[in-house]
Amino acid sequence: MTQPALDFVIATLERIREKDSRAPRASRTALARLQAVPVAASLPAAPKPREGGRETCASPIGRRLQTPNKAELLAAVRERVRACTKCAHLARSRTQTVFGVGNPDADLMFIGEAPGADEDQQGEPFVGRAGQLLTRILKAMNFAREDVYIANILKCRPDMQAGSFGNRPPTPTEMQTCRPYLMEQVEIIQPTVLVALGAVAVEGLLGTRATMRELRGRWHTYNNIPLMITYHPAYLLRNQAPSEKRKVWEDMLQVMERLERPISERQRNYFL
Numbered sequence: 001m002t003q004p005a006l007d008f009v010i011a012t013l014e015r016i017r018e019k020d021s022r023a024p025r026a027s028r029t030a031l032a033r034l035q036a037v038p039v040a041a042s043l044p045a046a047p048k049p050r051e052g053g054r055e056t057c058a059s060p061i062g063r064r065l066q067t068p069n070k071a072e073l074l075a076a077v078r079e080r081v082r083a084c085t086k087c088a089h090l091a092r093s094r095t096q097t098v099f100g101v102g103n104p105d106a107d108l109m110f111i112g113e114a115p116g117a118d119e120d121q122q123g124e125p126f127v128g129r130a131g132q133l134l135t136r137i138l139k140a141m142n143f144a145r146e147d148v149y150i151a152n153i154l155k156c157r158p159d160m161q162a163g164s165f166g167n168r169p170p171t172p173t174e175m176q177t178c179r180p181y182l183m184e185q186v187e188i189i190q191p192t193v194l195v196a197l198g199a200v201a202v203e204g205l206l207g208t209r210a211t212m213r214e215l216r217g218r219w220h221t222y223n224n225i226p227l228m229i230t231y232h233p234a235y236l237l238r239n240q241a242p243s244e245k246r247k248v249w250e251d252m253l254q255v256m257e258r259l260e261r262p263i264s265e266r267q268r269n270y271f272l
């Protein structure tokens with residue numbers, strides 16, 4: 001920002017502070033946008049010499065601030081995550097961080113708990129067997145993976161003891177430490193609907209510990225965004241009963257209705 005513009009912003013904030021007992025606040029996204037404004041873009045454009053030697057005024061369009069788009073804002077957060085060592089044990093054990101994938105302008109965002117071994121290897125969330133099932137669920141909803149945004153609470157794979165296999169759930173402390181990155185992702189993307197996959201993701205997101213029976217199938221909110229809670233696809237891999245698949249599908253039907261997506265009779269009757 002130029003110095004006069006900065007002075008103006010500070011003076012305005014001071015006036016708000018004097019008039020109002022509450023301190024002025026700015027969202028993380030607003031701060032990120034300000035920090036990311038290229039200095040050159042905020043400077044007044046140099047006057048263009050006209051033919052004949054006389055100068056014209058610079059176009060007001062040329063003076064407008066170039067605010068970064070959502071993809072650029074996400075890329076800036078991704079870079080901070082890539083270098084993050086807040087959980088030293090996870091920074092040591094990870095192959096790479098797993099930030100998130102999909103459309104930065106998505107209406108629909110899915111949130112899982114943490115990367116597993118496959119995700120840690122490939123650097124993308126939900127690519128293992130559970131991820132493939134999520135992709136099939138999306139297809140049944142007439143979405144491609146590229147249409148939505150998918151992220152986890154934790155950006156590093158929870159470490160495992162040497163010689164042990166499988167994945168472990170993240171601890172409450174690990175989730176609390178990493179959650180600010182997810183909050184930034186949600187603030188930037190501003191999806192119309194959020195879907196949390198599984199009780200651990202809900203605990204990481206809302207700090208609520210409850211059974212899926214109590215949580216799923218109804219609307220909650222996160223930062224004023226409607227939030228649907230459903231089973232993690234890994235649960236459906238363990239429990240293949242059509243009744244459980246139908247529960248997840250009913251949750252997704254509610255999501256489609258909220259997004260005002262067309263739903264065919266055939267789609268309504270899946271797993272009945």
Ligand code: SF4
Nearest residue numbers: 084086087155156178
């Ligand atoms: S889990 Fe999150 S907070 Fe912890 S080191 Fe990885 S990126 Fe950083």
